[in-house]
Amino acid sequence: MRLPEIETPAFAPGSVWLVGAGPGDPGLLTLHAVKALVEADVIVHDALVDPRILALAPSSARREYAGKRGGKPSACQRDISERLVALAREGLRVLRLKGGDPFVFGRGGEEVLALAAAGVPFHVVPGLSSGIAALAAHALPATTRDTNHAVILATGHAAPGEEGADWAALARAGVPIVLYMAVANLPAIVAGLKAGGMPGATPALAVERVSTLDERLVEGTLDELAALAAGGGLNAPAVIAVGAIARFRAMLAARLKEAS
Known part of the structure; x- marks a missing residue:
């Protein structure tokens, strides 16, 4: 080459x-x-x-x-x-x-x-980084002036003996969260986010196997993604986005419909 x-x-x-x-x-x-x-x-x-x-x-x-x-x-x-x-x-x-x-x-x-x-x-x-690529590949900006001026990148996996993220504290930050390596621990992560005040109805999505031939997009709410993960309907590796940016696909679809 x-x-x-x-x-x-x-x-x-x-x-x-x-x-x-x-x-x-x-x-x-x-x-x-x-x-x-x-x-x-x-x-x-x-x-x-x-x-x-x-x-x-x-x-x-x-x-x-x-x-x-x-x-x-x-x-x-x-x-x-x-x-x-x-x-x-x-x-x-x-x-x-x-x-x-x-x-x-x-x-x-x-x-x-x-x-x-x-x-x-x-x-x-x-x-x-897969977290940013997963969003951009589906026309999802990590930040916009109308939704959020900051975004949190967090890993959902902690090695044995390591302390994981304080999910309640991250929820209280009030900005979208992009999760790496979180599928296995998603029910516990959701519980922590909700303990910090994040509603279960918060928009969320997951992109499995980002940019590969087997890529799959799953959309729903925070609670729905947790249920999918617990039931085997959401598979690793996946990037998960929670918060205002997860609504952007619907906003974009509405604009495209208006323009057609």
Whole structure:
């Protein structure tokens, strides 16, 4: 694959690039991400990296799976970080490929700290975060002047021993909330949001498998999405938006109808 004539950083042997693969669609990769895929000797990738993206790398590039999925056996973060260090010390060009953006609920910060402590050179390539992409792909702005001037991004998954978000406090902020990794815990999250004063009738939607061939949009209210999750009608991975922005599709449809 030939890259466009743009200035790109050197991917040096013995270094690690932490790259955001975006939400899934290969067309949403950055050019720097494509460069890393083309030049990497080894790709350490997460579970949610779309196979179409991995297919852009040459067959000579070794693939190593380092996915972490809630409720399933997965590598611990310390082992992943140590593996990145070990591969770089072999003189390889190491691509750490993460779904979305490496620094938005991707533990990229922990990995660069480990690399820095080991003296391993690294470079970070931002990616399109799935939470923002899920909204934009369905003509849903994360903010508008008429609805909200702020939005909260929150993870619904806390690792064992970690304290999760204070959902009641987030509800009291009075701005839309975009949830990552929340399907398994959605009934408890809804209970916390309602305890903070958010009505169960608050508009909500979920986008499953953002920008992949299996993408599905589910719309309803906060209570309805919680019931779907509890009954198996809402599946991970999904991005969930709760609040005024979830009404925008109906507003847009009304304008389109008026114009027709």
